[in-house]
Amino acid sequence: MNSLRTVVICLVIVCATWVSPAAAVAPGWSALPVPPATAPTVTVKDLAARGPSEAWASGYEHTPDGLRPMLYRWDGTAWSRDTTFPGAGEPGWLGKVQFVGEEVWIFHNRAGEGEILRRSADGWSAVPLPRTLRVYQDFTAVPGAAWVVGEDDTGLKVLRYDGSGWTTQSTPDDVHYVMGVTARTADDAWAWADTGTGPAVLRWDGTAWRDAKVSLPPNSNVHTILLEPSGRATIGGGQYSDAPPRTYLMTWNGHAWRTTHPPLGDTHTEALVRGPDGALWLPVRSDRAYQSKYARLDGPRTTFSYGPERTNAIDVKPRALARAGSSLLSFGTVEIYGSKPTLMSERRGG
Numbered sequence: 001m002n003s004l005r006t007v008v009i010c011l012v013i014v015c016a017t018w019v020s021p022a023a024a025v026a027p028g029w030s031a032l033p034v035p036p037a038t039a040p041t042v043t044v045k046d047l048a049a050r051g052p053s054e055a056w057a058s059g060y061e062h063t064p065d066g067l068r069p070m071l072y073r074w075d076g077t078a079w080s081r082d083t084t085f086p087g088a089g090e091p092g093w094l095g096k097v098q099f100v101g102e103e104v105w106i107f108h109n110r111a112g113e114g115e116i117l118r119r120s121a122d123g124w125s126a127v128p129l130p131r132t133l134r135v136y137q138d139f140t141a142v143p144g145a146a147w148v149v150g151e152d153d154t155g156l157k158v159l160r161y162d163g164s165g166w167t168t169q170s171t172p173d174d175v176h177y178v179m180g181v182t183a184r185t186a187d188d189a190w191a192w193a194d195t196g197t198g199p200a201v202l203r204w205d206g207t208a209w210r211d212a213k214v215s216l217p218p219n220s221n222v223h224t225i226l227l228e229p230s231g232r233a234t235i236g237g238g239q240y241s242d243a244p245p246r247t248y249l250m251t252w253n254g255h256a257w258r259t260t261h262p263p264l265g266d267t268h269t270e271a272l273v274r275g276p277d278g279a280l281w282l283p284v285r286s287d288r289a290y291q292s293k294y295a296r297l298d299g300p301r302t303t304f305s306y307g308p309e310r311t312n313a314i315d316v317k318p319r320a321l322a323r324a325g326s327s328l329l330s331f332g333t334v335e336i337y338g339s340k341p342t343l344m345s346e347r348r349g350g
Contacts, residue, residue: 028305028348029292029294029305029306029307029308029346029347029348030308030346030347030348031307031308031310031344031345031346032074032078032079032329032345032346032347033078033079033345034072034079034331034342034343034344034345035072035079035080035081035343036342036343037061037070037081037342037343038061039061039062039063039068040062040340041061041062041340041341042059042060042061042062042070042333042341042342042343043059043060043062043093044057044058044059044319044320044331044332044333044343045058045059045060045093045094045095045096045319045320046058046059046094046095046096046097046320047097047319047320047321047322047329047330047331048096048097048098048099048322049074049322049323049324049325049329050099051324051325052076052324052325052326052327053074053075053076053325054073054074054075054076055073055074055322055324055329056071056072056073056074056082056097056104056106057071057072057073057074057079057097057320057331057345058070058071058094058095058096058097058106059093059094060092060093060094065091066091067091067092067093068089068090068091068092068093069085069087069088069090069092069093069094069108069110070093070094071083071085071088071094071106072331072343074324074329074345079345084123084124085106085108085117085119085124086110086117086124086125086126087108087110087111087126090110090111091110091111091112092108092109092110092111092112093108093109094106094107094108094109094117095107095108095109095136095138095139096138096139096140098139098140098141098142098146100118100141100142100143100146101143102120102121103118103119103120104117104118104119105117105118105119105141105146106119107136107139107148108126109136110126112132113128113129113132114128114129114132114133114136114148114150115127115128115129116129116139116141116146116148116161127161129148129159129166130159130165130166130168131152131157131159132152133148133150133151133152133157134150134151134152134153135150135151136148136150137149137150137151137177137178137179137180138150138178138179138180138181139181140181140182140183140189141161141183142183142184142185142186142189143185143186144162144163144185144186145160145161145162145163145183145185145186145189146160146161147159147160147161147181147183147189147191148161149178149180149181149191150178151177156171156175156176156177156178158170158171158178158181158191158209162186169204169209170208170209171193171202171209172195172202172209172210172211174195174196174197175193175194175195175200175202176193176194176195176196177193177194178191178192178193178194178202179191179192179193179194179222180192180222180224180225182224182225182226182227183204183227184227184228184229186206187204187205187206188203188204188205188206188227189203189204190202190203190204190212190225190227190233191203191204191209192222192225192235198216199216199220199221199222199237200212200214200216201214201216201222201225201235214235214250214257215257216235216237216250217237217239217248217250217259218239218241219239219240219241220237220238220239220240220248221237221238221240222235222236222237223236223237223238223268223269223270223272224236224237224269224270224271224272226272226273226274226280228274231252231254232251232252232253232254233251233252234249234250234251234252234272234280235249235250235251236248236249236250236269236270236272236282237269238266238268238269239261244265244266245265245266246261246264246265246266247261247262247264247265247266247267247269248260248261249261249262249269249280249297260300262295262297262302263302264284264295264302265284265285267282267284267285267295269282271283271318271319271320271321272321273321273322273323273328274323275296275323275328276323276325276326276327276328276349277296277298278298279296279297279298280296280297280298281294281295281296281297281321281328282294282295282297282321283295283317283318283319283321283330283332284304286306286316288306289313289314289315289316290309290310290311290312290313290314290316291306291307291308291309291310291313291316292306292307292316292317292318292330292332292344292346293305293306293307294306294307294318294321294330294348305348307330307346308346310334310336310344311336312336312337312338313334313335313336313337314335314336314337315333315334315335315341316332316334316335316344317332317333317334317341318330318331318332318344318346319331319332319333320332324347326349326350327347327348327349327350328347328348328349329345329346329347330345330346330347331343331344331345332344332345
């Protein structure tokens with residue numbers, strides 16, 4: 001019996017030896033160099049990746065003369081600054097980045113005028129909006145359609161581009177303001193709005209914008225809606241009551257909504273993405289000044305990981321996250337003691 005027990009223990013040890021190296025080489029976060037911006041203060045707006053060899057990060061610099069657009073490109077090896085787009089040296093800012101077919105589309109506030117930058121194999125071009133808005137709130141694009149939401153002096157505006165021209169779309173009567181918009185196809189777009197009775201989710205079905213009849217948590221708002229080709233949808237937001245604010249997620253599985261409250265405090269979920277491992281990922285407020293922190297949400301289980309240690313860092317803030325093939329990319333800012341925040345990027349996987 002003792003001999004048999006010895007053999008079993010030895011087999012367990014051998015199996016553990018075979019398994020451990022695989023666990024040990026599980027990819028962690030590594031720092032990626034980013035060429036510094038020309039201004040001392042920057043704001044990151046968005047990050048989107050088509051695959052492991054193409055990603056774009058947008059935002060703006062704060063200069064003495066006002067805001068200036070900022071755009072960086074990842075080619076699979078390094079980040080580089082792109083200043084070749086129309087209006088690169090003019091006042092303004094860049095917003096959401098979208099991939100439409102083989103093109104890259106980016107919303108551009110160009111000295112107050114709204115336009116969509118389009119980059120194809122022939123270079124950059126621009127599609128101007130049909131009217132100037134006082135507020136450009138959000139933008140999304142898919143093959144065959146694009147939307148810009150905001151408001152002008154006459155109120156709420158939802159503008160739709162069909163590839164040849166723009167139309168102004170109406171929303172349900174009690175909608176006061178549209179905070180964000182996203183789309184899966186030209187006939188399946190979602191928006192989150194402020195109404196007379198509180199926040200609501202709207203859905204475009206190819207004919208009209210309608211109330212999607214989503215029962216959001218009481219005393220809550222919506223930060224983002226993540227749509228996936230499979231038909232799955234995830235709503236992320238914050239819930240406010242007498243207790244401390246807390247983050248909530250609502251997931252649509254094709255039949256019903258399921259609401260969870262992962263242990264994220266009051267984390268803003270705008271950067272929520274589906275990772276290559278099938279889990280949801282987002283950057284969270286770090287409890288370590290010298291490291292970034294990311295949450296991984298896999299069903300009911302929430303785990304955390306940290307970025308690389310940065311010498312003399314006092315604030316590391318990844319602002320945007322994107323899946324890039326089999327890896328995750330983040331883009332944001334890092335503040336080193338004695339200097340102003342500069343750009344940073346990190347990658348998990350290779």
